[in-house]
Amino acid sequence: MKKLLTFIWLILLNPKVGFSQTVEMADTMRSEGKIYVLVAIILVIFSGLALYLFRLDQKISRLEKGQE
Amino acid sequence: MNRSKDGYKKLQTGWKILSILLLVYTCTAGLLMEVPRLSIVNESIRALYFHVPMWFGMVFLFFMSAFNAIRYLRNGSAFYDILSREFATTGVVYGALGIVTGMIWANYTWGSPWHGDPKQNGAAVALLVYLAYFILRGSLSNDEQSARLGAVYNLFAFAAMIPLIFILPRMADSMHPGSGGNPGFNMYDLDNRMRMVFYPAVLGWILFGLWITDLRIRIKRLTINS
Known part of the structure; x- marks a missing residue:
């Protein structure tokens, strides 16, 4: 149980997860x-x-052609 | 190539198509691709793809304007004066668009459209300096005088714009990213997600500005020759 809680805590600490x-x-x-x-x-x-x-x-372009 | 008497080389069609493709990519990827999730800016971070390229484009166009002002002063050909003036015109349009988009963005992220931010003020002053260029030119009826004074003033305006936009805001506490201890976007877009859209956007908008300037120069040549 304690290990599981630590695991969840670590996930929440992950900046990417926290941000989203x-x-x-x-x-x-x-x-x-x-x-x-x-x-x-x-x-x-x-x-x-x-x-x-x-x-x-x-x-x-057409005008330029006409002028030449 | 299709050079004419005065040596003007038209912008090639390939560049125009590239500009359109890059901007189509910007409008699509800019809205659809993942961006960093940051508080306050939220989705508005995507304005980076449209607001910032206006400034990059403006600086490029003003640089071209100053470059042609030097060319004019060196050999006195009225043709370079046309180039210099038209580049400055498109540059001012880009700058005005940058100011307006910046005000919209600032209203939602900083709390008010005009925040007295050093970079915002500097950009406004730089634009006013360039507006004075057109007033100066318009006030002289002698074409040669207008061109010569315009070219000299153009160099002054360019020399004034660089510190106003790039140096002074970094010495003060600017809210703009990358100034005064403000970490800016660089810290977050290291994953290259935003760079993949941002750099193509900058290139696309610069080419678009070149294209519009090319059209303006060609129209000007038509009216002068006829």
């Missing part, structure tokens, strides 16, 4: 998979802007 129990993170949100909704939204907006920048780049 006390510090609140968005674990529920992750387990529900809602984080993927966020990732999807951010990626759609970013790729939209990136595509827009590429189109702008092409337009400027």
Whole structure:
């Protein structure tokens, strides 16, 4: 019994175990998979802007060709 | 390569694609990968992938601006003046984004958006110094005068920014990580989990800034030549 208690105590002393129990993170949100909704939204907006920048780049290239 | 008369070499498409890929990776891995569990910052530690690269990007762009200011002063070609000015413009945009994201982050971790933190103040002063660069340039109608004074002032601004952002905050008690006895993130991300996202993020944002500057320079050249 005493050995078991020491064992449990040592586990609790382990900084990693202790941290994960006390510090609140968005674990529920992750387990529900809602984080993927966020990732999807951010990626759609970013790729939209990136595509827009590429189109702008092409337009400027065309203007440069016309000027030469 | 596709060099033109004035010797400007366009940013190659490969760099643009690399920038997009790195930033797509940042947005995905930055939200999904494991991060250290720290009290107070909690999940907001992920802001590191977006807030800090703005400053890295700003310093890089200001460095390029100062470098081209020197090139202008050495040979007096108006082309280098365009480069110098456009790099400074994108740099200021990055800095402004860094300030705003920092204020949002500070509001939730330090308790108020403006905390009088030495690094925060230093960054704000550095940005004001660079804003004065554009005021100086705008106030001179003579192009050559504007370019020459602008280049000299640009070097002063760069020389002022380095101590304001990197040296002074470390001499005072800054709440920013890595300053004034504050251990910073380095202590916790030794497991390389955050570095795996952070370094690609920095590179991605720097390349993105280069790309935008490239577009600005090319537009400027078009308006001048026509």
